[in-house]
Amino acid sequence: MSSGTENTRRRGILGAPYESIADLGALLQRTIDTVYDMFLFTWRTMLWLITRLPQRANLFNNMYQIGVLSLPVVALTGTFIGMVLAVQSYTQFRAFGLETQLGGVINKSMFRELGPVLAATMLAGRVGSAMAAELGTMRVTEQIDALSSMGANPIHYLVVPRFLSCLLLIPSLTIMAVFMGAVGGEVYCIFVLGIDMHHYETNAKSFVENWDLFYGVIKSVFFGAAIGLVSCYRGFNCEPGAEGVGQAATAAFVQSFVIIIMLDLALSILLDEIYLVFWPLTSSLLAS
Amino acid sequence: MVSAEPIIAVQDLHVGFGRQNVLRDLALTVPRGQTLAIIGESGCGKTVFLKTVIGLVHPQQGYVEVNGRRIDRLTERELARQRTRFGFVFQNAALFDSMTIEENILFPLRQHQQDRRATHQQAMLDRLAEVGLPTSVLRKHPAELSGGMRKRVGLARALVMQPEVLLYDEPTTGLDPIVSDVINELMMRTRDAYDVTSIIVTHDMITARKVADRIVMLYPLSRLDAHDSPVIFDGKPDEIDETSDRRVSQFVRGEAGDRLMEMRQTK
Numbered sequence: 001m002s003s004g005t006e007n008t009r010r011r012g013i014l015g016a017p018y019e020s021i022a023d024l025g026a027l028l029q030r031t032i033d034t035v036y037d038m039f040l041f042t043w044r045t046m047l048w049l050i051t052r053l054p055q056r057a058n059l060f061n062n063m064y065q066i067g068v069l070s071l072p073v074v075a076l077t078g079t080f081i082g083m084v085l086a087v088q089s090y091t092q093f094r095a096f097g098l099e100t101q102l103g104g105v106i107n108k109s110m111f112r113e114l115g116p117v118l119a120a121t122m123l124a125g126r127v128g129s130a131m132a133a134e135l136g137t138m139r140v141t142e143q144i145d146a147l148s149s150m151g152a153n154p155i156h157y158l159v160v161p162r163f164l165s166c167l168l169l170i171p172s173l174t175i176m177a178v179f180m181g182a183v184g185g186e187v188y189c190i191f192v193l194g195i196d197m198h199h200y201e202t203n204a205k206s207f208v209e210n211w212d213l214f215y216g217v218i219k220s221v222f223f224g225a226a227i228g229l230v231s232c233y234r235g236f237n238c239e240p241g242a243e244g245v246g247q248a249a250t251a252a253f254v255q256s257f258v259i260i261i262m263l264d265l266a267l268s269i270l271l272d273e274i275y276l277v278f279w280p281l282t283s284s285l286l287a288s
Numbered sequence: 289m290v291s292a293e294p295i296i297a298v299q300d301l302h303v304g305f306g307r308q309n310v311l312r313d314l315a316l317t318v319p320r321g322q323t324l325a326i327i328g329e330s331g332c333g334k335t336v337f338l339k340t341v342i343g344l345v346h347p348q349q350g351y352v353e354v355n356g357r358r359i360d361r362l363t364e365r366e367l368a369r370q371r372t373r374f375g376f377v378f379q380n381a382a383l384f385d386s387m388t389i390e391e392n393i394l395f396p397l398r399q400h401q402q403d404r405r406a407t408h409q410q411a412m413l414d415r416l417a418e419v420g421l422p423t424s425v426l427r428k429h430p431a432e433l434s435g436g437m438r439k440r441v442g443l444a445r446a447l448v449m450q451p452e453v454l455l456y457d458e459p460t461t462g463l464d465p466i467v468s469d470v471i472n473e474l475m476m477r478t479r480d481a482y483d484v485t486s487i488i489v490t491h492d493m494i495t496a497r498k499v500a501d502r503i504v505m506l507y508p509l510s511r512l513d514a515h516d517s518p519v520i521f522d523g524k525p526d527e528i529d530e531t532s533d534r535r536v537s538q539f540v541r542g543e544a545g546d547r548l549m550e551m552r553q554t555k
Contacts, residue, residue, distance in 0.1 A: 137385075145344050146382035150396040150449075151368040 067169030078177035082184030103204025106185035115178035120223035132252030135235025170224030300350035325500035375446030436467035
């Protein structure tokens with residue numbers, strides 16, 4: 001076999017550029033194939049989602065694993081992120097005598113950006129990798145084949161409940177992250193930095209609107225969908241062996257995170273545009 | 289009873305993964321009620337053949353017919369229904385790790401007969417008794433059982449839907465001789481009790497001789513000429529010792545011959 005590969009290699013002065021172009025072409029081909037596969041996988045998941053709901057016990061079990069068990073870690077990290085924001089911003093705000101405005105900045109950041117991104121990152125790390133590893137192990141040990149051989153559809157049985165759980169429960173995780181971040185920031189500002197509670201809370205309330213919470217929650221739904229789909233896809237297409245399962249888990253987290261960040265930018269632009277359409281007066285007042 | 293009517297017919301089957309061809313030009317019919325053993329060295333495509341029969345692997349060319357219907361022409365729903373007529377015993381049993389043994393055996397029933405829950409429990413207990421396992425295993429998880437017990441649970445799960453065809457992938461691999469013989473006896477009892485058609489993929493000549501009515505030997509494509517058939521033996525178990533094909537007799541007797549030299553040269 002190796003001799004065949006050797007024969008296809010060009011030697012001489014054009015050998016190296018030729019090899020590079022061939023490698024680049026192969027990489028491009030693999031990328032296109034993966035994107036197409038992912039699209040098909042998503043399409044099949046959506047079809048099963050609308051044609052037949054998963055069994056209740058299966059769905060609730062996944063919701064518990066994905067949502068309920070993620071709450072403590074999201075709450076803890078949210079609290080610390082709120083406190084870190086307070087620490088990082090305090091010196092600059094104090095220089096201008098604006099330390100009572102810290103609540104507004106912390107809450108706005110948590111509601112719009114850090115809450116949803118933090119919840120999504122924790123979900124991708126805690127749940128996405130685990131889902132990819134679990135499904136990858138099932139692929140490697142023929143459990144997915146066994147499901148199919150018994151007339152069950154693996155996408156319906158394995159992917160749909162996980163996808164739905166990510167989609168439905170990430171808003172709760174986001175709200176938890178936002179709430180705990182706001183609490184963490186306020187506690188630190190009031191009890192450690194000694195900022196007046198009345199002024200802190202008044203400013204915090206005036207800065208944040210209902211739209212900000214909606215903004216974060218809407219983003220998180222897209223993040224949850226991406227985590228569910230990417231992680232399940234990686235698990236389903238796991239390479240054989242323990243190394244393959246490890247790679248699937250790593251790829252699930254890395255790819256989910258990259259997609260989260262890209263979606264975050266796109267959704268931020270889109271949601272701001274929507275806000276401008278519905279509340280142009282408020283926006284212009286804010287701008288002025 | 290073996291009837292003349294084929295339950296499975298394979299025509300001109302070509303299966304490959306990427307650039308690697310695994311099966312080429314394979315034609316085979318399996319009459320209803322027959323127990324067919326497919327033997328051959330690792331990498332000759334035995335398991336791939338089994339998975340192609342049930343539609344888990346899609347051929348590049350050719351087709352598989354079950355009860356006269358081509359499975360590549362079935363809709364997804366029809367294929368799912370078709371698969372309930374098959375029982376598949378996987379090499380490592382492929383039990384669902386997250387479920388108990390009870391849930392594993394009940395799984396096919398719960399998937400397809402949700403309206404008959406009262407009878408499920410009895411069916412599950414009957415199959416468990418048939419494979420000789422105590423009810424104390426029901427609350428356990430697959431990881432808590434030995435290899436032989438897992439294989440028997442896999443057989444109980446495959447039997448619970450009372451299939452027409454049973455597919456066994458290396459049923460005795462990795463088991464000690466006594467447990468292997470227990471599995472052989474179970475395959476024979478199952479054949480007699482349910483009158484099923486069985487296809488057994490195995491390396492184990494003791495199993496093939498003891499359980500099968502017919503043996504087919506496949507040979508790896510990488511070691512065949514372009515137009516040679518991958519089937520190098522097709523006959524009754526007692527005929528396999530009389531074959532003049534050196535490749536078959538070498539496999540049957542378990543002799544390395546010049547294979548070690550060939551492997552070194554391939555490297």
